[in-house]
Amino acid sequence: MTPPSAAQCIRTTAKRVRASQLITTKCIPGIIHTRYFSRLPCSTPAPELNTHLKNDGCIVLTQMFPPSQISLLNTDFHQALATTTPGRPANPNKAPLPNSLDAQTFGKNTKRIGNLINLSPAFRDHVITNPTLHDLCSEIFKETGDYWLSTAQMIELGPGSKAQPLHADGAGWWPFWTMADTEKEGVLWRPEYAVNFLIAMTDTTVDNGATGVVRGSHKIRYTPDVLNNPDFDAWKFPDDRVEQVELAAGDCLLLGSRIVHRGEENKTVGEKRGLLSCTVVSASLTPDEAFPLVMEAEAREAVKGLDERAKKFVGLRDMNMAIGEGVWQDFRIGGLKTCLVI
Ligand SMILES: O=C(O)CCC(=O)C(=O)O
Numbered sequence: 001m002t003p004p005s006a007a008q009c010i011r012t013t014a015k016r017v018r019a020s021q022l023i024t025t026k027c028i029p030g031i032i033h034t035r036y037f038s039r040l041p042c043s044t045p046a047p048e049l050n051t052h053l054k055n056d057g058c059i060v061l062t063q064m065f066p067p068s069q070i071s072l073l074n075t076d077f078h079q080a081l082a083t084t085t086p087g088r089p090a091n092p093n094k095a096p097l098p099n100s101l102d103a104q105t106f107g108k109n110t111k112r113i114g115n116l117i118n119l120s121p122a123f124r125d126h127v128i129t130n131p132t133l134h135d136l137c138s139e140i141f142k143e144t145g146d147y148w149l150s151t152a153q154m155i156e157l158g159p160g161s162k163a164q165p166l167h168a169d170g171a172g173w174w175p176f177w178t179m180a181d182t183e184k185e186g187v188l189w190r191p192e193y194a195v196n197f198l199i200a201m202t203d204t205t206v207d208n209g210a211t212g213v214v215r216g217s218h219k220i221r222y223t224p225d226v227l228n229n230p231d232f233d234a235w236k237f238p239d240d241r242v243e244q245v246e247l248a249a250g251d252c253l254l255l256g257s258r259i260v261h262r263g264e265e266n267k268t269v270g271e272k273r274g275l276l277s278c279t280v281v282s283a284s285l286t287p288d289e290a291f292p293l294v295m296e297a298e299a300r301e302a303v304k305g306l307d308e309r310a311k312k313f314v315g316l317r318d319m320n321m322a323i324g325e326g327v328w329q330d331f332r333i334g335g336l337k338t339c340l341v342i
């Protein structure tokens with residue numbers, strides 16, 4: 001199938017928003033949203049973690065980050081959040097969404113910041129180097145090749161913010177809408193191309209807005225006519241199908257590209273729920289943030305001391321794909337590694 005044109009992509013996004021508007025976010029009293037998906041320690045072998053991710057659409061990695069690293073990250077993030085306006089996307093250059101959807105999507109009292117590569121030394125030292133993240137991504141993306149960071153955003157969900165519209169994160173890239181479902185040895189084969197590591201910076205609870213997930217929604221089959229369907233309703237689920245996944249600070253809820261989910265309502269009076277979202281995509285796709293171009297002198301100097309995986313993760317190395325000659329290549333002798341001197 002021909003990939004959609006830019007105009008089609010824009011229309012798709014608009015439809016996504018329209019569909020999201022139809023979702024009921026009313027809370028039904030008495031329903032307890034505390035069932036759990038697989039909760040596995042980071043010492044679990046990556047192939048096993050990946051099997052759970054494929055089967056369930058998401059998993060919890062327990063204590064992926066120790067308290068000392070969470071504390072350093074929070075110190076950096078709080079400083080940046082102090083001067084951030086709530087109810088806006090992480091990219092301050094973005095125009096507001098149509099029909100005043102900003103508050104509904106980004107949370108009326110929720111702050112989001114991107115540009116963490118420049119804003120946070122702890123993010124550079126401890127997140128882009130995290131061994132579990134890399135071991136698992138190597139396994140998840142091995143069907144297509146290398147992977148890189150698309151965007152990292154700190155989300156501080158403030159009291160009074162309502163639930164987000166239900167959505168699947170992979171929908172930001174064309175394979176979500178157009179990739180055919182293929183059977184391989186009797187099993188549905190869909191190479192994963194985008195995942196979101198939602199890392200808890202505070203404990204997340206049912207009351208303060210722990211992420212809600214729709215069990216089984218990663219198996220929805222989207223038909224090609226979805227691109228032309230103004231009544232798209234695949235993400236409309238009643239509230240009792242949305243299970244909140246509580247996390248302790250340092251845990252990570254890892255979402256596959258197709259699982260339907262949302263940030264939930266923060267019903268507390270004064271608690272802020274902190275979640276660091278790191279979206280990782282196949283290197284065959286374009287990331288949200290242009291890390292190699294936006295890295296300022298301090299960040300550039302700091303990443304020089306990081307390992308090769310971390311450098312590749314933020315676009316400072318040539319990318320190899322399972323099929324084809326590679327992407328993001330430097331054809332000069334030695335490639336990006338030699339020519340960038342980073
Ligand atoms: O805040 C959350 O719990 C989830 C956020 C999210 O799903 C998103 O922004 O894509």
Ligand SMILES: [Fe+2]
Nearest residue numbers: 167168169261
């Ligand atoms: Fe999401």
